[in-house]
Amino acid sequence: MxxxxxxxxxxxxxxxxxxxxxxxxxxxxxxxxxxxxxxxxxxxxxxxxxxxxxxxxxTHTLTIQSTEQLQLSPKDEKSWFERGPxxxxxxxxxxxxxxxxxxxxxxxxxxxxxxxxxRQRKIEHLSASLNEFYNPLLALLDINKEIFDQTGPSSFPRDEDGHTAAALVWKETKKKILTNNAQIETILRTKTHLLEEADSLDAYHRLLVHVAMYETFQKVQTDLYKRFFFPTDIRPHVVSKREAVLEAYYQAIGEQI
Structure with a gap:
C-alpha cells in the first residue's frame, strides 16, 4: 500500500x-x-x-500459512461501484x-x-503607417504647396524690379521643393508596404512621375512639362486614407485597453 x-x-x-x-x-x-x-x-x-x-x-497478494484454525468474520457487502473494475x-x-x-x-x-x-502587432503597423508614410507625405505636400503659392511664379509682382527680386527668391525656395520632392519619391519607393488596406500604389503614380519630371525640367525648359503637372487630387486622397488609418489605430488602442 x-x-x-x-x-x-x-x-x-x-x-x-x-x-x-x-x-x-x-x-x-x-x-x-x-x-x-x-x-x-x-x-x-x-x-x-x-x-x-x-x-x-x-499488485501484491498476501498468503498466510498457519497450523491454527482461523476464524474469519463475515465479509461486508460492497456497493457496486466498489467492486470489480x-x-x-x-x-x-x-x-x-x-x-x-x-x-x-x-x-x-x-x-x-x-x-x-x-492586436499589438496591428497597433505597431498602423502607427508606422501614420508616422512613416501618411504623416510625412502630407506634411511635404503642404509645405511644397505653401512655398509654391507664396514664392512661385504666380506670386510674382508685375513691375520689373519686383518681378526680378521675386524670381531670385523663387530660385532659392525652389531648391527646398526639390529636396522635399526627393523625400516624397523615397517614401513612395520604400514605404508602400504601409499603405492603408483600401489604398494602392496606383493612386500615387502621377505624383511619382511629377516629382521625377519636375527635377528634369529644371535643367531642360520645355513645354512637355505641361503633361506632368502636379496632381491636385492627391492631397484629398492622402487625407482620406490617413483618416482611415487613424480611425483604425484608435479602435485598436481601445480594444487593447
Missing amino acids: HHQLAAARRAHFAYLGCMITIKQIVARARGRARTAAILFIGVLLVMTAMATAVIAAP WPLIGTGLTLIITNGIAVGLIYLQSSRSFNALL
Whole structure:
C-alpha cells in the first residue's frame, strides 16, 4: 500500500512538472503548432490517467500459512461501484475530467495571449503607417504647396524690379521643393508596404512621375512639362486614407485597453 502511494505521488509530481512545461510550450506556439500541441496534451493526459490507474491497482497478494484454525468474520457487502473494475474506471474518469479542465484553461490562456499579440502587432503597423508614410507625405505636400503659392511664379509682382527680386527668391525656395520632392519619391519607393488596406500604389503614380519630371525640367525648359503637372487630387486622397488609418489605430488602442 505504501509503495502504491509513493508511486502515485511521484506520478503526480511528474505530471505537474509536465503540465507546467507543456503550458509554456502551448503559450508560445502559434497556429497549427498550437493545435498540434493541444492534441498532444490530450493524448498524454489519457495515457497518464491509464498509467495512474495501473499504479493504483493492487499488485501484491498476501498468503498466510498457519497450523491454527482461523476464524474469519463475515465479509461486508460492497456497493457496486466498489467492486470489480469500477474503482479503477472512476479514478481514470476523474483524472481525465480534471486534466480536460486543465487543457481548456491552457487553451484559453494561449488564445488570449495570441490575440493580444495580434492586436499589438496591428497597433505597431498602423502607427508606422501614420508616422512613416501618411504623416510625412502630407506634411511635404503642404509645405511644397505653401512655398509654391507664396514664392512661385504666380506670386510674382508685375513691375520689373519686383518681378526680378521675386524670381531670385523663387530660385532659392525652389531648391527646398526639390529636396522635399526627393523625400516624397523615397517614401513612395520604400514605404508602400504601409499603405492603408483600401489604398494602392496606383493612386500615387502621377505624383511619382511629377516629382521625377519636375527635377528634369529644371535643367531642360520645355513645354512637355505641361503633361506632368502636379496632381491636385492627391492631397484629398492622402487625407482620406490617413483618416482611415487613424480611425483604425484608435479602435485598436481601445480594444487593447
